[in-house]
């Protein structure tokens with residue numbers, strides 16, 4: 413039997429952990445559709461589904477098209493209240509029978525498990541992403557972690573099939589230490605993989621902010637002691653339950669910063685639509701103050717100010733562009749302006765990914781680019797930083813431009829072109845900045861839809877080979893790659 417690594421906090425770590433307090437939170441979550449089917453949900457919430465919706469969802473229960481089998485249903489009271497005045501918000505969390513009409517898609521988008529050397533950790537770039545929990549306070553229908561949240565079995569790199577497990581401190585910190593020691597001893601590169609130091613770790617899931625302060629603090633302290641330079645927290649909790657960002661949480665952050673001032677911290681928030689942050693009047697209009705500034709939902713504004721007032725951490729927003737939710741330049745513009753105004757940065761917008769049933773949620777790549785580009789017209793240089801990303805198996809790729817005119821002398825460009833730019837490889841970094849140019853296809857939702865119109869491909873997006881431990885698998889055409897992208901965080 414293999415002995416599991418032990419973990420004992422250092423004195424410095426323990427001194428930090430001893431300062432942490434937990435708070436009880438009342439998210440008032442309604443879990444699943446049953447409380448609505450059986451009329452057991454709180455009275456004022458029952459009307460969230462019409463009778464017709466209940467009937468159409470009930471009839472699918474237990475069948476292949478059961479919406480909860482694909483992605484569990486969950487909502488907080490806070491989000492329910494926002495949804496009362498917002499159709500986009502309703503669509504984020506409310507299942508519809510139509511979403512399982514076509515169940516095409518990948519159970520493990522991006523072959524994430526190819527990059528998992530330890531249970532619960534994906535090692536990409538100089539960064540590690542950890543699954544620390546398998547749920548969120550509410551669930552988005554378009555979630556690309558549906559396989560984790562729905563506890564589905566997925567195929568591993570070695571061919572075995574199992575549910576994705578969660579990260580554990582002893583195993584993860586042992587892996588980080590071993591990797592980084594080898595890198596250091598070898599002059600800055602891992603002797604086998606050529607990778608650099610594993611210096612950034614993203615706490616993800618599910619949503620790490622559903623964990624209590626003690627558990628979060630245990631991760632922070634352990635990662636800091638493992639010499640991680642930067643910790644990211646990927647969370648949508650500020651949309652679902654902003655009261656989670658309370659005094660005890662901020663005190664824990666401050667205490668961590670006092671103990672480990674050298675470790676950077678980044679909050680990767682996920683706001684999809686301005687209706688998640690802005691207060692509305694009874695007619696559904698955004699409320700302005702006397703000077704014309706838009707008013708935030710009070711709890712959300714408090715949470716943002718709490719983060720933004722701590723200049724040692726950064727706040728970024730990243731979100732996919734999803735059909736009938738935020739494929740709307742006006743909504744995207746408002747979101748970017750407001751987020752920057754209160755001290756956040758607009759990081760990435762993502763093209764939809766190849767989750768199971770992705771056709772119910774994704775907009776074409778060129779449509780997403782047009783929506784974002786249109787939204788950024790009139791934004792200032794510091795408001796319009798966000799890029800549109802679609803993560804190829806090779807790595808994160810920017811949809812850099814879509815043109816309307818032919819390029820003189822270039823056959824295939826008659827209807828304009830799309831220019832992709834590789835931001836980085838998942839395994840290393842040699843190809844950054846290389847581009848791929850394809851003739852336009854307004855219906856394309858993934859690279860294979862451009863396969864017959866590649867004009868220039870120095871980035872090698874159409875010659876992708878799947879990574880294996882012993883090298884690379886036989887050449888794979890873009891068309892045989894599962895469709896995927898980089899993630900809401």
Ligand code: SF4
Nearest residue numbers: 548551552555618648
């Ligand atoms: S918050 Fe993120 S991880 Fe959670 S359900 Fe929504 S998309 Fe999925």
